[in-house]
Amino acid sequence: MIPVRGARGTQDSGRDEYDGLAGQLAALQLADSAFPSGRYTLSHGLEALAQSGWLDGPDLWTKLLDVLEGYLRFGVATSDGVALACAHRATGRGPDVSSIVEADRRLHAAKLSREAREASTRTGRALLRTAESAFPNPHLAEYADRVLAGRTPGNHAVVLGVLTASLSVPRLFAVASELHALAAGWVSAATRLALIDHRAAQALLHEVHPAIARASRDVAERSVTEIGGCTPHLDVMSMQHEEAELRLFAS
């Protein structure tokens, strides 16, 4: 196997500062809303929340902030964030495909609603296809084969964990940038649902950055058995969205 430059390089950016910078640029590329993984089709329960009338009335800003922050802290960080960190750790070591698959299956088993699972695996496979041509690297190949053979789900967070580790993105930064990318998609969905304008959306995104930083630190070292979220209200929203007749988004 060809050693990939800086494949283990998570904390040792001092060894070659350009390695570290290249890794951060890769993270920016992967978090870009123009990256073709199909995430612009997701509202993460926001569309159903708007349809349910829960956002009606005063204090829309506060409600949106609470929902987004709760989703990131109790939903995404502790499930997708931990799975990403586990996949990243397992890749840095070698890659250890059975540990990557374990994180993938665990994350799948922890996504209670069908819609959430489908959103995660559809975007995960799209990311994998782009990665195979845009960032060819030997660390991804074996896991990618298992995803394509249907032997492991191929969740977006797990694909991203493998990919960021092999591109020398430090683990903590990989988790934080994924949470940021999800939050950016979420506020973008809020504008397309005509809940807020573009300026308010950017203000909202900025407002949740401290929560993203705290949550990323909290989950970056957690282990595979800790994968799981607790967002009962958004779970019900996601389940009701599955049966909605009129909808703009796939989640």
Next chain:
Amino acid sequence: MIAGVESAGRFAPGHYTPDNLPAEVSAMAGGLRCGLDVGAAGKVGLLELSLARSGPATRVVAQYQRAPLYLYRPIYVDPARPDMPFVYVQQSGDGLVQGDRYRIDITCASGAAAHITTQAPTKVFAARSDLVTQMVNLHAGAGAFLEYLPDPMIPCRGSRLFQRLRITAESTATIIFGETLMPGRVAHGESHVYDTYWAETAVLRPDETLLFTDRLRLRPLLEGVGSLGGYDVIASLYLVTAVVDPAALVSELRARDVERPDVMVGFTELPNGCGVAVRVLARTSATARHAMRELWNAARLTLMGLPAPDLRKG
């Protein structure tokens, strides 16, 4: 299970304490500074129950219990399923107290059918030190029908609970189970003022393949209860079955469901095609319990063509 546990093994802390505790939870398990310490008599409740088909009905074939957990002779209350014992697990105190450790192991053998419930809601009292842990291990054999529907949990102000429910199911077993979390003692004005309520659920095949996992992890004093969306009561009902296709089961349950004021219900297919989950959010305890009763009834009608019986509780 029952034959395999030596009496000394039952009293080893590793037997009645969940392993792999999350760091936040193990940080709480520091023992008690006064009174009966963790592991003392009266502080470790054990219940082991083996149910198997015997002639036309399912019977208890082995049982071990240690106070404060106990149970009375099962009763056969379902006129449509006279073969099915209804087992009421009881706790001899007013509720669960700091330093308590509980472990329940119930096996429903191949072809057997049983319903496990409690006599009344379970209160968890305030903890000044340590916490309460409860392990519930259920095993459903080939073709077994098992229901596990305990009454709601009521976490009081300042209480700490860690619970791990682990269900092992053969692929042909059918299991209906669920849980309800009240906001506290409503009459005392308590609404999510406990310290920690952490309940993990995992359903596995006998070869340890994980089918799905779910958890309620609420630490309102530290983290708020934003994830409840302002609702007071949360309940979940899970149907693990291969009898009806999950997509068809979701459609059927949705079709049977009715609009209820102050209650939100969502239905979805569980991971790995193993069944259906129903999530309920409600504004009051009464509406939550009523919804759960109706959903249980709908689940039974869909899976067996039989209604839910009256459980003869208060």
